[in-house]
Amino acid sequence: DAGVTQSPTHLIKTRGQQVTLRCSPKSGHDTVSWYQQALGQGPQFIFQYYEEEERQRGNFPDRFSGHQFPNYSSELNVNALLLGDSALYLCASSPPGFGYTFGSGTRLTVV
Amino acid sequence: AQKITQTQPGMFVQEKEAVTLDCTYDTSDQSYGLFWYKQPSSGEMIFLIYQGSYDEQNATEGRYSLNFQKARKSANLVISASQLGDSAMYFCAMREWAGGGADGLTFGKGTHLIIQP
Numbered sequence: 001d002a003g004v005t006q007s008p009t010h011l012i013k014t015r016g017q018q019v020t021l022r023c024s025p026k027s028g029h030d031t032v033s034w035y036q037q038a039l040g041q042g043p044q045f046i047f048q049y050y051e052e053e054e055r056q057r058g059n060f061p062d063r064f065s066g067h068q069f070p071n072y073s074s075e076l077n078v079n080a081l082l083l084g085d086s087a088l089y090l091c092a093s094s095p096p097g098f099g100y101t102f103g104s105g106t107r108l109t110v111v
Numbered sequence: 112a113q114k115i116t117q118t119q120p121g122m123f124v125q126e127k128e129a130v131t132l133d134c135t136y137d138t139s140d141q142s143y144g145l146f147w148y149k150q151p152s153s154g155e156m157i158f159l160i161y162q163g164s165y166d167e168q169n170a171t172e173g174r175y176s177l178n179f180q181k182a183r184k185s186a187n188l189v190i191s192a193s194q195l196g197d198s199a200m201y202f203c204a205m206r207e208w209a210g211g212g213a214d215g216l217t218f219g220k221g222t223h224l225i226i227q228p
Contacts, residue, residue: 033215033216035216035218040220041220041221042115042202042204042218042219042220042221043156043202043216043218044218045215045216045217047215048215056215058215088154090154090156092156092216099158100146100158100216101158102148102155102156102157102158103155104153104154104155105154105155107154
Protein backbone atom coordinates (compact mmCIF):
# COMPACT_ATOMS: atom_id res chain seq x y z
CA ASP A 1 0.00 0.00 0.00
CA ALA A 2 1.63 3.22 -1.17
CA GLY A 3 1.90 5.99 1.37
CA VAL A 4 1.71 9.67 0.51
CA THR A 5 3.30 10.44 -2.84
CA GLN A 6 4.58 13.89 -3.75
CA SER A 7 5.87 15.16 -7.07
CA PRO A 8 8.25 16.42 -8.17
CA THR A 9 10.93 15.64 -5.57
CA HIS A 10 13.07 18.62 -6.49
CA LEU A 11 12.34 21.81 -8.38
CA ILE A 12 14.24 24.96 -9.29
CA LYS A 13 12.29 28.09 -10.24
CA THR A 14 13.11 31.74 -10.90
CA ARG A 15 11.76 34.64 -8.84
CA GLY A 16 8.37 35.78 -10.09
CA GLN A 17 7.46 32.42 -11.61
CA GLN A 18 4.60 30.19 -10.57
CA VAL A 19 4.88 26.61 -9.34
CA THR A 20 2.50 23.68 -8.82
CA LEU A 21 3.26 20.85 -6.44
CA ARG A 22 1.25 17.64 -6.34
CA CYS A 23 0.26 15.20 -3.65
CA SER A 24 -1.48 11.81 -3.78
CA PRO A 25 -2.79 10.80 -0.35
CA LYS A 26 -2.52 7.40 1.23
CA SER A 27 -5.30 5.00 0.26
CA GLY A 28 -8.37 5.54 2.46
CA HIS A 29 -7.36 9.08 3.43
CA ASP A 30 -9.69 11.93 2.49
CA THR A 31 -7.98 14.96 4.02
CA VAL A 32 -4.80 16.62 2.76
CA SER A 33 -2.69 19.24 4.52
CA TRP A 34 0.30 21.16 3.22
CA TYR A 35 3.28 22.39 5.22
CA GLN A 36 6.30 24.56 4.41
CA GLN A 37 9.58 23.70 6.09
CA ALA A 38 12.37 26.25 5.72
CA LEU A 39 15.93 25.06 6.27
CA GLY A 40 16.63 24.45 9.95
CA GLN A 41 13.03 25.07 11.00
CA GLY A 42 9.99 23.01 11.87
CA PRO A 43 7.17 22.66 9.34
CA GLN A 44 4.60 25.44 9.20
CA PHE A 45 0.97 24.71 8.36
CA ILE A 46 -0.18 26.25 5.08
CA PHE A 47 -3.72 24.90 4.64
CA GLN A 48 -5.90 21.81 4.75
CA TYR A 49 -8.35 20.45 2.19
CA TYR A 50 -11.35 18.25 2.82
CA GLU A 51 -14.21 17.46 0.44
CA GLU A 52 -12.52 19.62 -2.18
CA GLU A 53 -12.68 22.73 -0.02
CA GLU A 54 -10.10 24.63 2.00
CA ARG A 55 -11.04 23.93 5.61
CA GLN A 56 -8.31 25.72 7.52
CA ARG A 57 -5.50 28.07 6.60
CA GLY A 58 -2.29 29.06 8.34
CA ASN A 59 -0.57 32.42 8.20
CA PHE A 60 0.36 32.40 4.53
CA PRO A 61 -0.40 35.02 1.85
CA ASP A 62 -2.89 34.55 -0.96
CA ARG A 63 0.00 33.74 -3.30
CA PHE A 64 -0.36 30.27 -1.82
CA SER A 65 -3.44 28.47 -3.10
CA GLY A 66 -4.54 24.91 -3.44
CA HIS A 67 -7.00 22.49 -4.82
CA GLN A 68 -8.32 19.06 -3.98
CA PHE A 69 -9.70 16.74 -6.62
CA PRO A 70 -12.55 14.19 -6.34
CA ASN A 71 -9.99 11.39 -5.94
CA TYR A 72 -8.63 13.30 -2.86
CA SER A 73 -5.32 14.20 -4.52
CA SER A 74 -4.22 17.79 -4.08
CA GLU A 75 -2.16 20.55 -5.61
CA LEU A 76 -0.34 23.44 -4.00
CA ASN A 77 0.17 26.51 -6.19
CA VAL A 78 2.51 29.36 -5.39
CA ASN A 79 2.43 32.50 -7.53
CA ALA A 80 5.00 35.29 -7.87
CA LEU A 81 7.74 33.23 -6.24
CA LEU A 82 10.09 34.93 -3.81
CA LEU A 83 13.54 33.78 -2.70
CA GLY A 84 12.01 33.19 0.74
CA ASP A 85 9.67 30.57 -0.69
CA SER A 86 12.63 28.20 -1.02
CA ALA A 87 11.80 25.31 1.31
CA LEU A 88 10.75 21.69 1.64
CA TYR A 89 7.01 21.42 1.03
CA LEU A 90 5.41 18.53 2.84
CA CYS A 91 2.02 17.00 2.20
CA ALA A 92 0.23 15.05 4.91
CA SER A 93 -2.91 13.00 4.48
CA SER A 94 -5.28 11.78 7.14
CA PRO A 95 -8.25 9.40 7.24
CA PRO A 96 -11.69 10.15 8.63
CA GLY A 97 -10.98 10.50 12.34
CA PHE A 98 -7.36 10.66 13.28
CA GLY A 99 -3.79 10.25 12.16
CA TYR A 100 -1.40 11.91 9.76
CA THR A 101 0.90 10.34 7.17
CA PHE A 102 3.52 12.58 5.60
CA GLY A 103 5.16 12.34 2.22
CA SER A 104 8.87 12.85 1.60
CA GLY A 105 8.28 16.36 0.32
CA THR A 106 9.17 18.54 -2.64
CA ARG A 107 12.30 20.60 -2.26
CA LEU A 108 11.73 23.94 -3.99
CA THR A 109 14.63 26.25 -4.72
CA VAL A 110 13.90 29.78 -5.96
CA VAL A 111 16.81 31.56 -7.65
CA ALA B 112 4.56 33.39 22.16
CA GLN B 113 5.72 30.12 20.70
CA LYS B 114 3.20 27.34 21.00
CA ILE B 115 5.79 24.56 20.90
CA THR B 116 9.25 25.05 22.39
CA GLN B 117 12.11 22.62 21.93
CA THR B 118 15.11 23.97 23.83
CA GLN B 119 17.74 21.50 22.62
CA PRO B 120 18.93 22.40 19.11
CA GLY B 121 21.31 19.43 19.11
CA MET B 122 22.22 16.43 21.25
CA PHE B 123 25.00 13.85 21.17
CA VAL B 124 24.25 10.54 22.89
CA GLN B 125 26.21 7.31 23.19
CA GLU B 126 24.68 4.26 21.56
CA LYS B 127 22.53 2.14 23.91
CA GLU B 128 21.97 5.03 26.32
CA ALA B 129 18.52 6.45 26.97
CA VAL B 130 17.81 9.96 25.72
CA THR B 131 15.18 12.54 26.65
CA LEU B 132 14.12 15.21 24.17
CA ASP B 133 12.37 18.18 25.74
CA CYS B 134 9.13 19.77 24.58
CA THR B 135 6.95 22.38 26.26
CA TYR B 136 3.73 23.68 24.80
CA ASP B 137 1.36 26.58 25.25
CA THR B 138 -2.37 26.33 24.77
CA SER B 139 -5.53 27.55 26.45
CA ASP B 140 -7.57 24.69 25.01
CA GLN B 141 -8.65 21.82 27.23
CA SER B 142 -8.66 19.37 24.35
CA TYR B 143 -5.45 18.93 22.38
CA GLY B 144 -3.04 16.30 21.18
CA LEU B 145 0.74 16.10 21.24
CA PHE B 146 2.83 14.30 18.66
CA TRP B 147 6.45 13.42 18.12
CA TYR B 148 7.87 12.94 14.65
CA LYS B 149 11.27 11.79 13.41
CA GLN B 150 12.70 13.33 10.25
CA PRO B 151 15.73 11.62 8.72
CA SER B 152 17.76 13.34 6.02
CA SER B 153 15.36 11.98 3.39
CA GLY B 154 12.81 14.54 4.57
CA GLU B 155 9.85 12.31 5.38
CA MET B 156 8.17 12.95 8.73
CA ILE B 157 7.80 9.63 10.54
CA PHE B 158 5.17 9.43 13.28
CA LEU B 159 6.53 8.11 16.59
CA ILE B 160 4.01 8.63 19.38
CA TYR B 161 0.84 10.49 20.37
CA GLN B 162 -0.56 11.74 23.68
CA GLY B 163 -4.07 13.14 24.09
CA SER B 164 -4.70 15.80 26.68
CA TYR B 165 -7.23 13.60 28.47
CA ASP B 166 -5.05 10.50 28.48
CA GLU B 167 -4.16 9.71 32.06
CA GLN B 168 -1.33 7.33 31.29
CA ASN B 169 1.85 8.20 29.44
CA ALA B 170 1.91 6.90 25.89
CA THR B 171 4.40 4.20 24.94
CA GLU B 172 5.33 2.75 21.54
CA GLY B 173 8.14 0.23 21.65
CA ARG B 174 11.35 2.07 22.60
CA TYR B 175 9.52 5.40 22.63
CA SER B 176 7.63 6.81 25.57
CA LEU B 177 6.16 10.21 26.22
CA ASN B 178 6.63 11.81 29.64
CA PHE B 179 3.44 13.90 29.83
CA GLN B 180 3.27 16.45 32.64
CA LYS B 181 0.06 18.36 31.98
CA ALA B 182 0.40 20.92 34.78
CA ARG B 183 3.85 21.87 33.50
CA LYS B 184 2.69 21.72 29.87
CA SER B 185 5.54 19.38 29.13
CA ALA B 186 5.64 16.42 26.72
CA ASN B 187 9.15 15.02 26.63
CA LEU B 188 10.08 12.10 24.37
CA VAL B 189 12.15 9.33 25.91
CA ILE B 190 14.01 6.91 23.67
CA SER B 191 15.34 3.88 25.50
CA ALA B 192 18.43 1.97 24.36
CA SER B 193 19.31 4.37 21.56
CA GLN B 194 20.52 2.99 18.23
CA LEU B 195 22.65 4.49 15.45
CA GLY B 196 19.54 4.60 13.27
CA ASP B 197 17.91 6.98 15.73
CA SER B 198 20.13 9.80 14.45
CA ALA B 199 17.73 12.34 12.90
CA MET B 200 15.77 15.51 13.55
CA TYR B 201 12.96 15.13 16.08
CA PHE B 202 9.93 17.40 16.14
CA CYS B 203 7.27 17.91 18.76
CA ALA B 204 3.89 19.04 17.43
CA MET B 205 0.46 19.93 18.78
CA ARG B 206 -3.07 19.81 17.46
CA GLU B 207 -5.68 21.96 19.15
CA TRP B 208 -9.31 20.99 18.87
CA ALA B 209 -11.04 24.23 19.83
CA GLY B 210 -11.51 25.29 16.24
CA GLY B 211 -13.56 22.20 15.53
CA GLY B 212 -13.01 20.06 12.47
CA ALA B 213 -9.80 21.38 10.97
CA ASP B 214 -6.61 20.15 12.52
CA GLY B 215 -3.38 21.72 11.32
CA LEU B 216 -0.37 20.78 13.40
CA THR B 217 1.91 23.32 15.08
CA PHE B 218 5.53 22.18 15.17
CA GLY B 219 8.52 23.13 17.26
CA LYS B 220 11.91 23.95 15.75
CA GLY B 221 13.23 20.48 16.35
CA THR B 222 16.17 18.75 18.03
CA HIS B 223 19.00 17.25 15.99
CA LEU B 224 19.90 13.97 17.70
CA ILE B 225 23.18 12.27 16.88
CA ILE B 226 23.88 8.81 18.26
CA GLN B 227 27.57 8.03 18.61
CA PRO B 228 28.98 4.47 18.52
